[in-house]
Amino acid sequence: MKSPQATAPYYFVPGPSKYPVLAGMSLLLTMAGASAWVNGISWGPAANIAGILATLCVLYFWFGTAIAESEAGQYSDKIDLSYRWSMSWFIFSEVMFFGAFFGALYYARSITMPWLADLDHKVIWPDYQGIWAGASPAGTVESFTKMGPFPIPTLNTALLLTSGVTLTIAHHALRAGQRSKTALWLFLTVLLGATFMGFQAYEYIHAYHELNLKLTSGIYGSTFFMLTGFHGFHVTMGAIMLSVVLYRVIRGDFTAERHFGFEGAAWYWHFVDVVWLGLYVVVYWM
Template sequence: MSSQNASAPYYFVPGPSKWPLLAGLSLLLTMAGASAWVNDVSWGPAANLVGLAGIITVLYFWFGDAIGESEKGLYSQRIDHSYRWSMSWFIFSEVMFFGAFFGALFYARSITMPWLGDLDHKILWPDFSAHWGNAGPAGTIQEFKTMGPFPIPTLNTALLLTSGLTLTISHHALRAGHRGKTAFWLFLTILLGATFMGFQAFEYMHAYSELNLKLTSGIYGSTFFMLTGFHGFHVTMGAIMLSVVLYRVLRGHFTPDHHFAFEGAAWYWHFVDVVWLALYVVVYWM
């Protein structure tokens, strides 16, 4: 939300919309296509891509409607509160999402692995070594090397921490009414996020080609790529959100007092930064 109008409705209720239905159908097609794809069904890849294209299209027009409503002065302070609570609960759901993956990593590394390596299980798997990054008790996994914290993960940590700083500077510039400075520091934040993703893509190529580390490399490979991959996806989504905010900054949609779209995207970006710090310590160091 960018602006508020004293004469706006007590609580603006939009008219009937086709976007929720189309979003649900697109999500259904995306997941059906993904399920078919991983099971080598021929129509899976095409259905997945069509579903993703549908989601992107729906989001573009749906958010466009919301932006248009805001610019028309239809939003009051109560709508602002609704957006803030909605974004807060969305980020909370993301906390639970990553909590599940961190929980799976903790269970596998701190509970299951010592249990499989105890004296009772030596009869079943005498060659099993209870160290993180092993090839499993059955010996069916190809040998691989684990990923260390240097140099790319550490560089990426510096990039994300710096991006949090540049985003904060941009926010202060917006509150001070300096549109040019706001746009510059926001663009720099997006550039740092894009650089992060470039380094992560290089890290994945290094993992596959030189370490033989893949998603199929046992529980280590599964948890590594699930955590880092989903985080990278969130960085990508955050960069897209900030890019939309940058476009709106350049269009003059925001005022120093009313700019929740900027704040909501900033909340999300800082959340992604915090998740990476936890991931950097738990996945790469421990």
Template sequence: MSAQNMKAPHYFVPGPSGWPLFAGVSLLVMMIGASAWVNGESWAPFVNIVGLLGFLVVLYKWFGQAIGESESGLYSKQIDLSFRWSMSWFIFSEVMFFAAFFGALFYARSVSMPWLADLDHKVLWPDFTAHWGNLGPANLVEPFRTMGPFPIPTINTALLLTSGVTLTLSHHALRAGHRTQTSVWLFLTILLGATFMCFQAFEYTEAYQEFNLKLTSGIYGSTFFLLTGFHGFHVTIGAIMLSVVLYRHLKGHFTPDSHFAFEGAAWYWHFVDVVWLGLYVVVYWL
């Protein structure tokens, strides 16, 4: 939301909209395609892409409608407060999302693995050892190498930490009314996020080709790719959000006192940074 109109209604109630229905259908199609894709169905990539494109169209149209309402002066401070609570609850749901994956990793490493290696199970799997990155109790997993913190994960950590600084500098510049500085720092933040994704793509290529580490590489491969992959997905979403914010800033939509779209995207980006720090320590170091 940019400029708040003092004559705006206390609480703006939008008219009936089909975007929530279209969003749900698009997500359903996308998830059907994704679940079939990982199971090797030939038609799945096409269905997944159709669902993704449909969802992107919904986001473009739906958020465009909200931006138009904001720029028309229909949003008051009450709406601003509603947006802030909505973004807070959304980020909380994302916290719970990653907490589930971190919990699965903890259970696999600290509960299941020692249990499978104890004295009672030596009769079934005498060669199984409780080291993280093993080939499973029955050695059914192809041999692979585990991922360490150097060099790419450490470089990516520096990139994300730096992006948090540049984003904060951009926010301070916006609040001070320095439009050029806001744009420069925000662009650097997006560039750092894109560089992070390029390094992660290189890391995945190395994992597959050099380390033979795949999604099917036992519980280690599953948790590694799910945690890092979903985090990379969130970095991509965050970079897209910041790109839209940069475009809107260049269009003159924000003022030093009213720029929630910027703040909401910044909250999300800082959340992604914090998740990576936990992931960097737990996945790559421990």
């Protein structure tokens, strides 16, 4: 039998909130700081960090309000369904986001590069040989070494695939009402995600100092750092989400029947895993 909360006949509508405006302002500051930072403007790093911290603060209080409403019994099955559709559309928008970057990579590598290297364009780029990585036509880009799949990218692949398994075990434990087991496997998932981020930070240091691979290293450098960097950002956000879920599991917020907060974060994490598999093949192997 469903709980009274689940069968409530009303659709809860929250009151006016300041959080959407604050979130928009903090995100604007974040992106303005990032734009200034990559263009060498002095105030860029401080503005970017301040914007990120402000965004995290807004999310903390905003999600805290939603959690309090849920724990107060104001969310019925209608709200649960609304959250599920909202998370589904959000993940779909993320699919389109990464699809645009994969499309840019494909266009640059499979269309533009051969086009510039054909006979008709030898007058414009006589030294260009159509090599995807490391080529420097007319000295426009410093020479660099392409990032290979070993060892860090392969280790990170194993880490993310393993994290998907540990998260699934945690989910089954939660559905079985085993809170301690859920917390243990969820903690391991967060730990694996944090290890992934540490390896990626080391990979970037290695690329910059030993391979001379930078964001300014032509189209290869820009697509490499955009794809892997935004994926790393998504792993970071997913780890934060799972850490909050872990805290709520320990606190006893979820039940075996009602735990969409866990499920929504799990959907996001599995999406991040799938995107990485595409990155691993297309960026590091091809």
